[in-house]
Amino acid sequence: MTANAIGPLKGDEPGRSERKRRAILDAATEIFLRHGYLGASMDDVAAQAEVSKQTVYKQFESKEALFVExxxxxxxxxxxxxxxxxxxxxxxxxxxxxxxxxxxxxxxxxxxxxxxxxxxxxxxxxxxxxxxxxxxxxxxxxxxxxxxxxxxxxxxxxxxxxxxxxxxxxxxxxxxxxxxxxxxxxxxxxxxxxxxxxxxxxxxxxxxxxxxxxxxxx
Missing domain, CATH: 1.10.357.10 (Tetracycline Repressor, domain 2)
Structure with missing residues (x-):
């Protein structure tokens, strides 16, 4: 039985997490630059990044932390x-x-x-x-x-x-x-x-x- 048959390879999860983080940053950058800090929302970031809002907060604890990054x-x-x-x-x-x-x-x-x-x-x-x-x-x-x-x-x-x-x-x-x-x-x-x-x-x-x-x- 191969490793993929029993589940993801050990290195798959960090790679997937990094891709999600990159997607969140790319989406947030566009939203912050377009709408400003006050006009940006974590809901919009999640929707544009095509991830859950929970995933956004897992990567960045707050909108402030995302903006600083x-x-x-x-x-x-x-x-x-x-x-x-x-x-x-x-x-x-x-x-x-x-x-x-x-x-x-x-x-x-x-x-x-x-x-x-x-x-x-x-x-x-x-x-x-x-x-x-x-x-x-x-x-x-x-x-x-x-x-x-x-x-x-x-x-x-x-x-x-x-x-x-x-x-x-x-x-x-x-x-x-x-x-x-x-x-x-x-x-x-x-x-x-x-x-x-x-x-x-x-x-x-x-x-x-x-x-x-x-x-x-x-």
């Missing part, structure tokens, strides 16, 4: 993509070219409608979940600036940039690149997210201004 997961995923790019900076000999490539990729990662919707949602719930605003900052711009500061310090040590304060320089660069596009998208909606060509022009201008301030003097 979604925000943390989306923020962490976007932050990981940005950090992969930052890790490559500071080793090459052409800061301007490397920063331009990084700026374009960062804009593409951050300026996605879902991440902009998440930012608006977290800001709207800041009083209810103050720790989530901090988590969004630490996992997003705070993490990016810290990584950039390390890259700028390496370039400065090699004489390729002139930064007395790499942390301040990193903050300046981050806001030169992200400030206007993110503010427009946050306040004016997804239709205000520029096309790829416009993002590239913005990245070129931001890097040019940064290099005028911090580039190696010839």
């Amino acid at each position: 979604i925000v943390s997961g989306m923020t962490g995923s976007a932050g990981d993509k940005v950090q992969l790019e930052i890790a490559k900076l500071g080793e090459q000999d052409d800061p301007e070219a490397e920063l331009l490539a990084y700026a374009e990729r960062q804009l593409i990662v951050v300026l996605t409608p879902r991440l902009m919707q998440l930012r608006r949602l977290v800001i709207g719930e800041a009083n209810r979940f103050p720790a989530l605003g901090r988590a969004l900052y630490d996992g997003g711009p705070g993490r990016a600036v810290a990584g950039l500061a390390q890259a700028f310090a390496r370039w400065s040590e090699r004489g390729l940039l002139e930064t007395q304060d790499p942390q301040a320089a990193a903050s300046h660069f981050n806001w030169l690149v992200m400030g206007e596009p993110v503010n427009n998208a946050m306040l004016l909606g997804d239709d205000a997210i520029p096309e790829a060509a416009a993002l590239r022009r913005h990245a070129v201008d931001a890097v040019r201004v940064f290099m005028a301030a911090y580039g190696k003097r010839r």
Whole structure:
């Protein structure tokens, strides 16, 4: 008699549980982003995930815990993509070219409608979940600036940039690149997210201004 004939394999249940958890998270993400925190219900999440409400509460003890998991997961995923790019900076000999490539990729990662919707949602719930605003900052711009500061310090040590304060320089660069596009998208909606060509022009201008301030003097 095979193992399947007498019941599920030992590893089947964890796999099934993980699939249900993923389905719940996917469904809840869509519902939270569409209806906001107050407009979302665990009944709707269960229905869209095609699981029982009991299963939802087995995976997440409350709507608050589900919301925190979604925000943390989306923020962490976007932050990981940005950090992969930052890790490559500071080793090459052409800061301007490397920063331009990084700026374009960062804009593409951050300026996605879902991440902009998440930012608006977290800001709207800041009083209810103050720790989530901090988590969004630490996992997003705070993490990016810290990584950039390390890259700028390496370039400065090699004489390729002139930064007395790499942390301040990193903050300046981050806001030169992200400030206007993110503010427009946050306040004016997804239709205000520029096309790829416009993002590239913005990245070129931001890097040019940064290099005028911090580039190696010839």
